[in-house]
Amino acid sequence: MNVNTAATARKKKIEKYFHKTPNPSDNTIALAFLIGGGVLAFIGLLLLGGGGAFFGVVLMAGAGYLGYQGFLRKSAYDRAYEASTPKPTAKEMDRLLLDDLLKIERTAMTQLDLTPEDLQLEASGSDPFAALAHGSASSAHEGRRPLVVFGPAVNSGFAIGEDDVWRCKRYEVMVICPTSYHMAIYRCVLDFLTGGMQSVETHEYHYTDVVAVSTNTRPAPDLVLDILAIIDEEQVRFARTLLKEFQIVVSSGDRSKVVVGISDEEDPDNSATLQDSGINRVIDTVRKVLRDKKGGTAALN
Incomplete structure (x- = not known):
């Protein structure tokens, strides 16, 4: 299977997760229309053959209407059902994301021309992607690895699963590589449908240029969250959307940032449950590196 074929097959599979599964009652109603049309047509034919022409014509017209409506409803239901099933499970979705993040991690190291030995990080004794691996080993805990932060691209389409976790079509990913003399950052947007x-x-920044590592919240009043598939409509009723961002700021004013939280400005406890990115571990590690490299003088927010 070539790359394009694999990406197409993956896209068809994942897209089903982002289509709402139609309500079975819609299929029942469509079948009721079709059956009702069939019954009226049968009675109409009997009347036409028995001398009740007027009532026979009326019933045949009614049969045609019910049959046509039933056909439209059944066709719409079948299309929606085919587009949304079978859905990949939450574990399958998370495992695919994990594989993508590991691929991005490797790509980042290659493009930044770094090796694990270049990283000024201790080998992790735990798996930073344990939540995505759902108990199985991800290999992310082996040896020195860069720090990876990911979050939703807020203009992406979301689906909220039965586990209440928000998953999206596109993710922002930041790979942070602290070395002995500088901090290298690789950032990209992951098209989750294809893995591209x-x-x-x-x-690449010298440590003296890094002035802040922080998380901050900002209102996004014009942002409309595109919820494509959902179990409970109450899950996404935000009066005004508030975004929480992790960012690394340098002296020039440039900043690299990733969204790590979405909530309601008027009710902060009403927030989206996102996949665990291990953001607290990343923040603590980056701050420790900066303290060590800048002699405890870094402006850490």
Whole structure:
């Protein structure tokens, strides 16, 4: 299977997760229309053959209407059902994302021309992607690895699963590589439907240029969250959307950032449950590196 064929097959599979499964009652109603049309047609034919021409014609007209409506409803239901089933499970979706993140991690190291030995990080004794691996080993805990932060691309389409977790079609990913003399950053947008990487950026900063590592919230009043598939409509009723961002800021004013939280500005406890990106571990590690490299003088927010 070549790359294009594999990407197409993956896209068809994942797209089903982002289509709402039609309500079985819609199929029942469509069948009721078809059956009702059939019954009226049968009675109409009997009347036409028995001398009740007027009532026979009326019933045949009614049969035609019910049959046509039933056909439209059944066709719409079948199309929606085919587009949305069988859905990949939450574990399958998370495992695919995990594989993509590991691929992005490897790509980042190659493009930044770094090796694990270049990283000023201790080998992790735990798996940073344990939540995505759902108990199985992801190999992400083996040896020195860069820090990876990911979050939703907010203009992406979302689906909220039965586990209440928000999953999206596109993710922002940042790979942070602290070395002995600088901090290298690889950033891209992951097209989760195909596994492709878009909007790739690389940055390399001397530690003296890094002025802040922070998480901050900002209102996004004009942002309309595109919820494509959902179990409970109450899950996404935000009066005004508030975004939480992780960012690394340098002296020039440039900043690399990733959205790590979505909530309601008027009710902060009403927030989206996102896949665990291990953001707290990343923040603690980056701050420790900067303290070590800048002699405890870094402006850490």
